[in-house]
Amino acid sequence: MLELNNVSFQVNEDKGDKEIIRGVSLHVPESKLVVITGPNGGGKSTLARLIAGIERPTEGRIRFRGRDITDMGITDRAKLGIAYAFQQPVRFKGIRVLDLVRIAAGKELSAAGACEYLSAVGLCARDYIGREVNASLSGGELKRIEIATVLARKAALSVFDEPEAGIDLWSFQNLIEVFENMRRAIQNSSILIISHQERILNIADEIVVIKDGRVEAQGPREQILPRLMGTPSAVSECHMISAKGGTDA
Amino acid sequence: MKLDEIQKRLLREIADLHAVPEGAYNIRSNSQMAGRRSTANIEITSKTDVSGMDIRIAPFTRNESVHIPVVLTQTGLKEVVYNDFFVGEGADVLIVAGCGIDNCGNQDAQHDGVHRFYVGKNAHVKYVEKHYGSGDGAGRRILNPGTEVYQQEGSLVEMEMVQIKGVDDTVRTTTAQLAAGAKLLVRERLMTHGQQRAISTYVVELNGAGATADVVSRSVARDSSYQKFDAKIVGNAPCSGHTECDSIIMDNGRILAVPGLEANDLDAALVHEAAIGKIAGEQLTKLMTLGLTEAEAEEQIINGFLQ
Numbered sequence: 001m002l003e004l005n006n007v008s009f010q011v012n013e014d015k016g017d018k019e020i021i022r023g024v025s026l027h028v029p030e031s032k033l034v035v036i037t038g039p040n041g042g043g044k045s046t047l048a049r050l051i052a053g054i055e056r057p058t059e060g061r062i063r064f065r066g067r068d069i070t071d072m073g074i075t076d077r078a079k080l081g082i083a084y085a086f087q088q089p090v091r092f093k094g095i096r097v098l099d100l101v102r103i104a105a106g107k108e109l110s111a112a113g114a115c116e117y118l119s120a121v122g123l124c125a126r127d128y129i130g131r132e133v134n135a136s137l138s139g140g141e142l143k144r145i146e147i148a149t150v151l152a153r154k155a156a157l158s159v160f161d162e163p164e165a166g167i168d169l170w171s172f173q174n175l176i177e178v179f180e181n182m183r184r185a186i187q188n189s190s191i192l193i194i195s196h197q198e199r200i201l202n203i204a205d206e207i208v209v210i211k212d213g214r215v216e217a218q219g220p221r222e223q224i225l226p227r228l229m230g231t232p233s234a235v236s237e238c239h240m241i242s243a244k245g246g247t248d249a
Numbered sequence: 250m251k252l253d254e255i256q257k258r259l260l261r262e263i264a265d266l267h268a269v270p271e272g273a274y275n276i277r278s279n280s281q282m283a284g285r286r287s288t289a290n291i292e293i294t295s296k297t298d299v300s301g302m303d304i305r306i307a308p309f310t311r312n313e314s315v316h317i318p319v320v321l322t323q324t325g326l327k328e329v330v331y332n333d334f335f336v337g338e339g340a341d342v343l344i345v346a347g348c349g350i351d352n353c354g355n356q357d358a359q360h361d362g363v364h365r366f367y368v369g370k371n372a373h374v375k376y377v378e379k380h381y382g383s384g385d386g387a388g389r390r391i392l393n394p395g396t397e398v399y400q401q402e403g404s405l406v407e408m409e410m411v412q413i414k415g416v417d418d419t420v421r422t423t424t425a426q427l428a429a430g431a432k433l434l435v436r437e438r439l440m441t442h443g444q445q446r447a448i449s450t451y452v453v454e455l456n457g458a459g460a461t462a463d464v465v466s467r468s469v470a471r472d473s474s475y476q477k478f479d480a481k482i483v484g485n486a487p488c489s490g491h492t493e494c495d496s497i498i499m500d501n502g503r504i505l506a507v508p509g510l511e512a513n514d515l516d517a518a519l520v521h522e523a524a525i526g527k528i529a530g531e532q533l534t535k536l537m538t539l540g541l542t543e544a545e546a547e548e549q550i551i552n553g554f555l556q
Contacts, residue, residue, distance in 0.1 A: 086535060092550065094467075103539050
């Protein structure tokens with residue numbers, strides 16, 4: 001499905017170039033759920049942005065379903081079937097939840113059709129459909145709407161950047177169910193989730209550990225997860241409460 | 250008088266009119282009356298001293314509407330029109346005004362409409378005004394609306410003013426004086442293109458206890474256009490007022506926002522907000538990850554913003 005070959009990414013800072021991603025190679029197989037984990041600041045979110053086309057690698061190639069997409073822009077990658085859920089959802093003055101879900105679906109979706117996606121992320125659709133995607137919505141509500149827009153895309157590859165960031169524990173419980181449902185219906189699509197959450201790691205087929213911009217480990221869950229338990233790469237929900245608000249930049 | 254296709258199109262743009270409207274109406278086309286109807290409760294008469302009309306709405310008239318659209322399709326035509334609305338006590342009406350200019354010629358076409366509203370006690374007026382210009386002649390399309398509102402105790406006036414396309418030059422001046430318990434809500438939406446210039450000035454005086462005003466403008470300045478939004482709320486009594494200007498600039502567009510507050514009473518609570526900026530990069534990025542091109546994303550953001 002998706003292949004990264006020796007991908008590097010560096011940014012120019014005052015003190016000189018800084019390498020955020022260093023020669024990362026990884027593979028997201030067809031019909032699999034892959035979770036990328038690792039310590040904060042290790043480059044996980046950057047990797048997701050490189051896949052969505054928001055950033056371009058300084059070195060290396062990215063292939064999607066056999067096609068080299070390294071030089072493709074965001075729109076073209078989206079059209080090819082890559083969906084991306086932002087860690088911090090964007091707010092819009094005047095654009096309604098219904099408008100956003102319709103844009104995501106890429107067709108004239110009925111209000112009832114849009115409601116299905118909102119219900120799937122645990123929102124009482126009728127209360128939300130006409131609301132603006134603006135600051136009047138809470139962080140948890142925006143996050144679920146963000147995930148609903150990715151569901152509506154019915155994409156071949158759905159990338160979620162820390163879905164647990166910025167939401168309360170109660171909302172998180174519901175979100176786990178969303179991902180479990182997606183996992184069950186994964187046929188002919190793949191899911192890539194960036195997360196520290198034990199319950200998300202538990203539903204992964206494969207786990208990739210990113211540290212200091214490099215792949216530290218990758219393999220089937222059974223192999224990788226036992227090594228991670230008790231480290232910051234795999235935190236339980238109890239830790240989530242004490243470490244509330246600790247999100248990856 | 251029969252309307253041609255251009256005039257009909259202008260009517261659709263400014264008043265959503267596809268046929269003769271329900272209720273009272275007056276259609277003005279190239280300075281001529283193209284149709285008029287008064288109803289039992291709403292009387293429309295022509296002024297005798299100047300060009301324009303008196304519209305008298307009987308007290309306690311409910312759920313009725315008045316449409317007074319104006320269309321200009323003649324190049325070089327310049328007119329000043331005075332329309333006075335006398336809204337009786339306790340009436341509840343919708344007034345739809347608007348002006349569409351199609352100028353294919355080389356001379357300027359200009360309509361300056363002065364609307365005065367005398368709103369009786371506890372009356373409720375919803376006023377919708379749309380301005381629109383089309384035609385590719387070198388002559389400019391100019392609209393200078395002047396609106397004066399005089400609100401008696403407990404009245405409510407809601408104004409929705411829209412100018413999205415094609416007007417080259419506009420100076421709009423709105424003044425309002427509110428008695429005790431009266432309320433004024435203004436929603437202005439403005440978009441300018443090319444070399445267009447739009448100046449919008451409000452002076453709202455809150456003269457009675459409990460009067461409230463909320464003046465909100467959302468605007469977009471594209472290309473090399475220029476806008477000035479100058480809104481002043483004066484609190485002369487225990488009252489509350491809020492004014493807000495929220496703008497997007499694109500290309501070489503320029504906007505000057507001048508929010509003004511004047512409190513002449515210790516219990517006047519007045520607030521202003523103004524924000525100008527370009528479209529946030531992450532908004533474009535989000536819509537592009539949903540499959541829109543950058544231009545399509547921009548259009549969605551602007552449409553939403555001006556909705």
